[in-house]
Amino acid sequence: MTKMKRISVLLVCFLILFNVANSQELRITSNNRYFEDSAGEPFFWLGDTAWELFHKLDREEATFYLKTRAKQGFTVIQAVVLAERDGVRSPNANGDLPFHDLDPTKPNEAYFSHVDFIIDEANKHGLTMGILPTWGDKVFSKHPGAGPIIFNAANAETYGRFLGNRYRNKNLVWILGGDRLVANNEVAQIWDAMARGLDEGDQGSHLITYHPRGFSSSSDVLDNPAWLDFNMYQSGHEKRFLEVYRFAKKDLGLRPQKPTVDGEPAYEDIPVKFWEYMDFKSGEFADQVDDSGNIKDKTIFPEGFFSGYDVRVLAYWDMLAGAAGFTYGNNAVWQMQKEGETFVIPTLTDWKKALRRPGAESMQYFKRFFKQIDFTKIVSDQELILSDNPENEDQIRAAIANDGSYVLVYLAKPREVKLDLTEMTGERLQGFWYNPRNGKRKTIPKLSTSSPLILQPPTNELEDDWVLLIQDRDKIKDDK
Structure with missing residues (x-):
């Protein structure tokens, strides 16, 4: 082979690899319910809230974090360019501030070079970035934070155009808002302007959504602006x-219909209703931390801390309700809390140890389960459940494929379940119980096609949650 031919072959290989690496640019599926990549393959949104990623971690730390999450099966990393923890006045891990003179129209190249590196590293590991241009406290709201308030409609559009142009060719989605409602029409105009700038800068190549305050959805705080490609809720x-x-x-009941994602559910290791038991003053828990800077007296929070089990319950409830995906979170990871540092919300461990917490590890099994079926067919259907079904921890969630090819049932608490299978297709059914704690499955022998069908999960310990999948055997091949 001549040298020129070798160069040509290498160039072709490079272009193929480049296209593969960039094939996950997201778009909305034709049924307006889910995401797909640029090759038309369904994209499973499994996010992680790494809000302080750009601000707190250096290159080595960021690379370690991204590699870990990629190996665990995460697909989206949500991070904030202008972070909550005084992100415009407190420098990043390299000592750089994002702007000169706190002016959004004067970006500091050194700061954004660090952002460049992290985005590139994430994309290299197959991760799509969910980027918040700013945390919501940099815009006026009724819930002020570290701030300062630096945005108006004019500089928000300029800043958005800068970001859009800079990251035009990266695998990402834009997430406006940042834990805030829209206080008034002037604030709405600021977000509209930033979205307009992003759209002009990246020529409309990326989806845009909005991250609201807790216990609300973007659909609650916005009047369906043209730039809102999908909804995001913070269940809190x-x-x-x-x-x-x-x-x-x-x-999903709104029209026009759009995908929706739980962008911030309860975090693993965060105190339940933490705001009721703290006032966020510096040094508030100075006498209640160990040598690593973590809380040592958990009784300060009488309602306890959310566990990996709690995370799983919310994840499966979200998906069987028709959400397009789920975002996991850990209290130490969102803060990128390091040993000896002062926390925002009391932590149980530093961010590195938190990466391996049980809830985080179980997310790989969560994703694996939904990837083995065509999850874009999911239609929530509680009428499948004939058992008593109270709306509390004993709630049973159910869904059916839109073509009747499978039924899904999630039991947060193990108990007998009675099902109506009359809407399923096929005369030959097969099913199994899926253990969301370890990804193992237990086949149900001689599954009856009669309805109602009564089944009991394999174990009955208090937090032994189970997923039931029943399939039309003749359609399984089509799903794959």
């Missing part, structure tokens, strides 16, 4: 067994 950290399925049901 108020209680265990929060009825997250209500958000999905409401959003």
Whole structure:
């Protein structure tokens, strides 16, 4: 082979690899319910809230974080360019501030070079970035934070255009808002302007959504602006067994229909309803932290801390309600809390140890389950459940494929379930119980096609949640 031919072959290989690496640019599926990549393949949104990623981690730390999450099966990393923890006045891990003179029209190249590196590293590992241009406290709201308020409609559009143009060819989605409602019409105009700038800068190549305050959806705080490609809700950290399925049901009932995602559910290791037991003063828990800077007296929070089990319940409830995906979160990871540092909300461990917490590890099994079926066919259907079905921790969630080829049931608490299978297709059914704690499955022998069908999960310990999948055997091949 001549040298020129070798160069040509290498160039072709490079272009193929480049196209593969960039094939996950997201778009909305034709049924307006889910996401797909540029090759038309269904994209499963499994996010992680790494809000302080750009601000707190250096290159080595960021690479370690991204590699870990990629290996665990995560697909989206949600991070904030202008972070909550005083992100425009407190420098990043390299000592750089995002702007000169706190002016959004004067970006600091050194700061954004670091952002460049992290986005590129994420894309290299197959991760799509969910980028918040700013946390919501940099815009006026009725819930002020570290701030300062630096945006108006004019500089928001300029800043949006800068970001859109800079990251035009990256795998990402834009997430406006940042834990805030829209206080008034002037604030709405600021977000409209930033979205307009993003759209002009990247020539409309990326989806845009909005991250609202807790216990609300983007559909609650915005009047369906043209730039809102899909809805995002923050179910929040108020209680265990929060009825997250209500958000999905409401959003999917709107017209025109758009995908919806729980962008911030209860975090693993965060105190339940933490705001009721703290006032966010510096040094508030100075006498209650260990040598690593983590809380040592958990009784300060009488309602306890959310566990990996709590995370799983919300994840499966969201998906069976028709959400387009789920975003996991950990209290130490969103803060990128390092040993010896002062936390925002009391932590149980540093961010590195938190990466391996049980809830985070179980997310790989969560994704694996839905990837083995065509999850874009999911239609929530509680009428499948003939058992008593209270709306509390004993709630059973159910869904059916839009072509009747499968039925899904999730039991947060193990108990007998009675099902109506009359809407399923096929005379030959097969089913199995899926263990969301370890990804193992147990086949149900001699599955009856009679209706109602009564089944009991394999175990009955208090937090032994189970997923039931019943399939039309003749259509399984089509789903794959």
